[in-house]
Amino acid sequence: MLSLGSGGGKQPAKPSFVSYVTPEEINSEKEPPKKERNPDLLPGEVVFCSANPILKYTQDDLSQRGVFGTLVCTNFRVSFISDEAQAEDTTQHFKNKLYGENDIPLMCVDHIYGGYDDKKKMITGPLLKNKYPSKIIVHCKDLRVFQYCLTYTDEKDAKKIFQGVVHHCLESKSLKCVFAFSYRAHKAEMQRKWRTVMFDSIDDWNQEMKRTKGTCKLVTENQSFELFERLPQYFIVPATVTEEDFQTAKKFNGKGLPIWCWSHHSGCALFKTATLPLMQEDALSQAYMEKMLTAVAQNHLYSVKTEDLGDTLPSLQEVQLSYSKFKQFFLIDNSTEFWMSDVKWFSSLENTGWLDIIRQCLQKAMEVVECLEKENTNVLIMEEEGLDLCCVISSLVQLMLDPYYRTLAGFQSLVQKEWIAGGHNFQDRCSHLHHKDKELQAPVFLLFLECVWQLLQQHSPAFQFSETYLTVLSDSVHVPVFSTFLFNSAQQRVHMITAESPHTQRGPLNCPTVWDWSVQFDSKAQEFFINPLYTEKPRVEKSTKKSHRPKHTRQLSLPSSAFKTPPKKGFFKEETDSLKKMLRVKRLSRWMLSPDAMPQASAHEFYEAWQRRPLDYHGMVLPRLDGPAVRLWMQRYLRWIPESQILGGGGVALTSRLTELQGEVRELLRRLEHQGRGLQHTDHHHTALALQPPLPPHPLLPRGRLSSSYPFTSIRNWSYKPVIPTSMLQSLQSLTDPDIMADKEDEFTETISLV
Structure with missing residues (x-):
């Protein structure tokens, strides 16, 4: 409540105005500078339309925070170029040369949704005039999700970029319109070390x-x-x-x-x-x-x-x-x-x-x-x-x-x-x-x-x-x-x-x-x-190659x-x-x-x-099908969700440890072979390991704590929020609510007595 005045000798009343707008939202109300930029185009790539400023939302929460930049639609991709200077990530060894983390190839677009206030509607065709959403949500076939805000964009540019993205991503097209028919890069010779038989001759x-x-x-x-x-x-x-x-x-x-x-x-x-x-x-x-x-x-x-x-x-x-x-x-x-x-x-x-x-x-x-x-x-x-x-x-x-x-x-x-x-x-x-x-x-x-x-x-x-x-x-x-x-x-x-x-x-x-x-x-x-x-x-020694073999070798x-x-x-x-x-x-x-x-x-x-047969990784392999043997392909499906990543754990950590152990076993067996004792008592599988060269350093397993979605994520993409499931949050809320505690006092007492 605001005070009507200050009586004699009384302390001045404290202001009672409370702001419910976050600093991020206050800053975002300022009109950002308009400076359009284009991506590094591939040979044969042509820009169809672009708009600036576009706010690209982050995926961390519902606060509607993001970064401003330019949204561009070409005959190859939908690309977002941030206005902020991006620091070069020197630790990133796994980078696609055709498109970046903010690029969506046109064939990769799965669905497009329009945001109308708090509602989300799937875009299935051309909309009526003046019925354009304030937000574009793009779902990709590689399971990435992008959200672009059109609120701060000029109305004419917003309509143009929305029509362009919907038309080139969702409308039926002929095969000749695919970017492969415009791509003009020189056809490089395939690497010989991984030569693929093409079965075209x-x-x-x-x-x-x-x-x-x-x-x-x-x-x-x-x-x-x-x-x-x-x-x-x-x-x-x-x-x-x-x-x-x-x-x-x-x-x-x-x-x-x-x-x-x-x-x-x-x-x-x-x-x-x-x-x-x-x-x-x-x-x-x-x-x-x-x-x-x-x-x-x-x-x-x-x-x-x-x-x-x-x-x-x-x-x-x-x-x-x-x-x-x-x-x-x-x-x-x-x-x-x-x-x-x-x-x-x-x-x-x-x-x-x-x-x-x-x-x-x-x-x-x-x-x-x-x-x-x-x-x-x-x-x-x-x-x-x-x-x-x-x-x-x-x-x-x-x-x-x-x-x-x-x-x-x-x-x-x-x-x-x-x-x-x-x-x-x-x-x-x-x-x-x-x-x-x-x-x-x-x-x-x-x-x-x-x-x-x-x-x-x-x-x-x-x-x-x-x-x-x-x-x-x-x-x-x-x-x-x-x-x-x-x-x-x-x-x-x-x-x-x-x-x-x-x-x-x-x-x-x-x-x-x-x-x-x-x-x-x-x-x-x-x-x-x-x-x-x-x-x-x-590798089999030449002296052993002359031994008798059955007809089918x-x-x-x-x-x-x-x-x-x-x-x-x-x-x-x-x-x-x-x-x-x-x-x-x-x-x-x-x-x-x-x-x-x-x-x-x-x-x-x-x-x-x-x-029951001896272990042979170069023989027949059969899958396990019972129980939880059929698992979720976590790297593919969870790599873009920061909350699901395990810092310092997951398959990367397990593979790293197994590689170290396998290298130690090979080194020990190699020493036994060099000393001329103990090798004759090892089984066929250990002998095969001993004959292999030492494991070289592998870029997949660098030192340090990595995300379980490595190499598709980097540290700057991680979420540092407490990883607490919804069910646990509800339990914690019930423990801190006095009324709920009073209602469940008998239940907790009975549980403790049973323990």
Whole structure:
């Protein structure tokens, strides 16, 4: 209350005015200086629109604090350039050369929301005139969240930048509008140390067939895609498939034709195919399918097992719906929202079903591995198009059985073979062009990377690449610079890369592949891609190479004698007493007749038998699926949330300590070997460690306390707030409230007496 006067001798009244405006808000009311700046543009990058001043909010709380700067929209990205002088971070070794921490590639934008007072509305199309929000909230596909305030911007500039961002990020566009067609950088030669087999030539396929000792044949008649539009230029089929079969398959656009994926050292092989439409019930289609199954069976022991993945795995719509629910827990606008979601967080994640889909894919891949490894039978997996879940399962099977694909160069070659040359629909599945057909969208490739990460975190010494590599690869899918993940088919890729542009003088598309990592990172940053715990294969002395070996010398997995069963030479015939009758049912074999009983029990026995074998990281690796074995990929999903980071802990600290221990063990064994005693009593695994060189210093593990999200975060991005969950805050509040304490006095007394 204000005083009316000061009586004689009385003290002057104290002012009673209280300000409810924070100093930050007082300062922000001042009109900031208007000075527009542009980012360092890439070759071929053009600025569409810009606005200044724009306030970029911080993510720490609801106080609406931030920094002023210029918001720019180009044909490559949405970029924010701060007006404040940024101090150079000399400790940052992991920096992308194409875009910075305040840049959003246009293909990386997932959703845009408009802020109207305290409400948030998703922007789905052009708005009415004069209905522009005061805030723009951008959710990215790499799970970053950006908030821009338009309050301090001139109305004309605010409308212009809002229209520009919405139009170039969300509106449907043609493929020629993607920045890759404007990028004018010189195409650098790929680094030889991580040479990737591109599978775009006859030699690449012949070398792969020779490496795996396959007995199939290479098809080269599809170079111009006149034979099959949906199949790549070069592919491999069973040796008994004839030219007449190709002509029949041409009537079905290549569907039903078994495409070779990989050969086991025992002689059996893995194939994949697209199923014929359900209405194809005529005699021609049945005879065609019968002949294709016979061709697969004749590859080895006249045996084959088939599996329709559409019957036993979730549909693409279910995958998309599950991931859409899952990612919402990581698209956090501010720290308050993060703590509010703390209650039942893990159970909520589980209810989305995303982790269960990962578990199902790993389970299915392990069942295929069991058929190849234990039963020595050919396997034919199929789905509607043969380009989605078939790619996931076939790639996982090869990772589990073939150690070459667990190296960095081998893994990149696997992606090239099964996904790029195989014709996965990256353009539609990843929504690169923002088409409105939601049924075509599904994060299938991300699902595969999730499964690979589960194998990596369970069997880290078996993989040469790190989880940072997988995280960067998942981000690179949405960078519109590379041709690798840009197209829907091999035919579209070849046509768009070689065809002349009718509108410009640029000529054919000349952009790098994503495997040329020097475009994004320098040599020091690329060292983060290497797993420091990887166990190199020991070099065998020349004197031991002359020892007798069995016929198949490529030791990709455990000796088949561990699971030896009588070969089922008549399996295919016994299963197909009446092949025409069998073809009328959806499932072509009795492999998965009891999905709730036999397969899980059989897979468990197979896993237990594998665990009893000697440790061999260059043999077969199988995933654990029970209990909490399937975990959350924390680096990818929590790296942008400061409150979730563990200072000095997490996987980085664990990897650092394991690396030190592994180095000490190697040094001790090396000393024992030098002294000539004790080494003969060590087992095979210790001998392999002793023969390896000492672990070199690794930039992934520098000294000091690091964040669990390293190398994607730095100290200046950390939040120093007390990390107290919401539930604990409520408990502390109840303990400090006298009224609540009085009501719960009896309860506390009873609890103490029980203790």
